[in-house]
Amino acid sequence: MNLWKRAFLYSVRKKGKTATLLAFLLIMATLILTCLSIQSATKTATANMKKALLGYFTINARRLDMGITEETLDQILDMEGLSGKYTLRSYSYANYYDSDGTSLEINTEDAAQIPEGYEHAGRLIANSNSGEDSYFTEGGLELAEGNAITSENGNEVLVHEKFAKRNGLFLGDTILLGDPAKKNRTIPVTIVGIFTNTKEQDSIGMAPSYDLYDNIVFTNLSTASYLLYGAEDKTNVQYGDFYVNDPDELDRIIDETKKIPGVEWENCTLTRYDKDYQNAKESLEGLQNIVFIAIAVVSVICFLVLSLFLALRIRRRIHETGVYLAMGISKCAVLLQYLAEVFFAAVIALFLAYGTSSAISDQIGNRLLSQVTTETYETIDLTQDTKAAEQPTKDLGLSEVIVHVPTQNYLTVWCSDLVLCLASTALAAYPIMKMKPKSILSQMS
């Protein structure tokens, strides 16, 4: 009889044994595949954590004649490893005029001094998103009317409530901003928002007039760019904060940034800010190590158990082996038959394992994990009279944690499982094959 036929017949005849073997292999393969899919999901989760710790670097190009140009900005944003989140900022001073060109009044009462030439001027702040400027997030400024400035281009301005009142300005009014140094540059802007301060400015009596909260305005980056650089259709900026995916790569990214041609990097200051990440780094690594060790332990022991199981199986068949050999079937053919049986079972088990582990992974993914893409970050609801820190809903751009069986892992498990099955069967059969049929059979009785 052909050995393939024999293997097939044995598998069919001994249904119970075949089922046990199949179940065993299936469980093992499912376990390993599930472990691997969990591991890859944890990797995403850890990467998300790294990203959420918001490591960034700041380019200070204030001393450059033209600041950071649009071309340079594009090149920076094209670099690998940036999370896509960035903030551009420019700061200047501006003279304020109404639409007729008459100077507007500023608060001079609380000022330590009124610098010459700045009698009708204040600090001009341009930010990619005025609501995210530190004046609003930390300094206690709050929008009372209108909207924040969120676009780079446009001629919009936010003014202080007191400034608006003093000069009889309302939402929708147009004022002129002029550069105090180069008096020929003026630009008309529309008031789109009015802000107020919730905290007292503690530098009252120390600050020059233009720094007082009453006298500052927020505007678009393009407006600041025109006043600072005279650039009409291009937006150059003084500062940029660029967030990265993995704070570990900050050094590399900063080095690469410095290689961008056409910029006098020696006149720029690049500063890295990743304290939150540095604080959490060690514990995060610890967490990753634990996952890794868990997977390693599972894989090693699974393989161990599998080979022991197969050895146990072969040892049960000493009698059968003796009979085969006595019948004159070559050792090689007997071994091949055993291997073929395991092989059949393993192939079926591995196919089924893909389905079972995918099903388990899906369950984990759908039921247990928070879906970061749809989740908003809200502050914990504290007791009623406790002010919760104001945190706007943020989109950190985190990737969704998906638990699925990666194809590459599947192939690895396929190959390693098959090799292992065949190797352990062969190894277990080796001592039996060494013996003469007679000694095998006599040992049995």
Next chain:
Amino acid sequence: MNLGIRAALYTMRKWKKTLLLFCLLLSVTTLVLSGLAIADAQEEQAEEVRQTTGASFTVQRDLSSGGWSSGSGGSYSTQEFMTGDMIQKIAAVDGISGYDASLITLPRIFKENGKELEHENYSFYNYGSYNSQYHKLFLSGRFELIEGSHITDDMADGIIISKELADQNSLKIGDTLTGIYYPENNTPAVDMKIVGIFDVVADKDDQLNMYTDSSYYDYSSFVFCSMEAAEGLIKGWGEDGDGISEAYYYVTDAAQLDSVIKEVRNIPSINWNNYTITANDEVYQNISSSLTDTETLITTLIIVITVVSMVLMILILSMSIRSRKREIGILLAVGIAKPAVLLQYMLETLLIAMVAFPLACLSSQQVAGTLGTLFGKTAENVIVTPQHFELVVIAGGILLVVAILLSCIPVFRFKPKAILAQME
């Protein structure tokens, strides 16, 4: 023959089978024990991550409920300042890992020889501090202590200065400096010892600030001194107008922030009408969902491992029993009662388990450690505790007994004759 002897004899006679079963039991138990240890370790590690997020709350004067008055420098609030006593009381609440508050003074500082220190500004911007390591400038990474130690609340006269200032005036740790708020008004002179030197990491040239009074000082003119020393500088002079208006408290576990704040609000001796509490756990909020995901994933992994291990045990045992069908038939035929046969098998398995379980305890510790070092990862906190062992022994023992019982049932349903006939 006694069934105990029979069990022992079988185990010894079939030593190869025993060895195989032993190895299987050992591996499976090791797997479960390692899993349990890993589950504990990840919980600990996740807590550690939460600790590093610097979740805090700020207690500050409630300016809206206090009165206002005006003076030479504009209007100011007359709301009561925070007292040292109150700050300490809050700091004593369980779950708070550290705290700091600032008493700001603008002293001029002199060397031991009476010469004024050279620096960028007219006076220094001095933060009187309880624990300077918890000061915002250090926590945010803008300043970094490079030498000596931070100011702590048990220090009476410590001061930390910038590296630039130290270099410019050739100062070193241990030197004594004298601070005077207004030398022309004969305010008290306070001697302070340099305990630490910090480096400025942040870019002061970045105009990102809100033009608070500190922004008019160069970072190199910032100093931090003990709270007691700062109070000494204004003693009998500016105490009315200067005080501590806010204090920062850092909690051990960000997930507990809520309950810690509640506890703080219950301190009876503080008049909460005059103070507000603001929670700040932005970093934790940002990572919390990812952290929970990781925790869930690891826990699931451990559950999967445990369940699979249990199934494997049952499979292995039923296989080993089923292969002894013939033996069961013979034993029954010679008149040994079914319960006795069952008991013998259980005894055999338990004999093996008795050796395998304690060994698994050792091996699981080894496996995690060895695998860790093999790949250069440390896992000191993966520890198998006696509780884990207890759990595995009890659950494992029950599982083994049940597994044998279950696999014996199909065989026991038949008469010995039928069993033996079936074998032929």
